[in-house]
Amino acid sequence: MDGSTLWLALAVVLVIEGLLPFFSPAGWRSLFEQVLKMSNGQIRFFGLCSMAAGLVWMALLLG
Numbered sequence: 001m002d003g004s005t006l007w008l009a010l011a012v013v014l015v016i017e018g019l020l021p022f023f024s025p026a027g028w029r030s031l032f033e034q035v036l037k038m039s040n041g042q043i044r045f046f047g048l049c050s051m052a053a054g055l056v057w058m059a060l061l062l063g
Contacts, residue, residue: 021028035043 020031038046
């Protein structure tokens with residue numbers, strides 16, 4: 001994997017993250033209102049699960 005692959009992966013992440021606010025701004029706003037009601041521990045747990053899922057996915061793809 002070279003540097004251009006990393007930049008391409010980052011670009012794909014940005015495109016995917018932009019889909020919800022583009023297609024459903026009201027849904028995006030509602031989602032963030034719900035996140036604001038969560039405790040720091042709950043947000044950290046969600047972030048940890050997301051990172052773990054990403055690492056497993058990468059291991060499967062590169063494995």
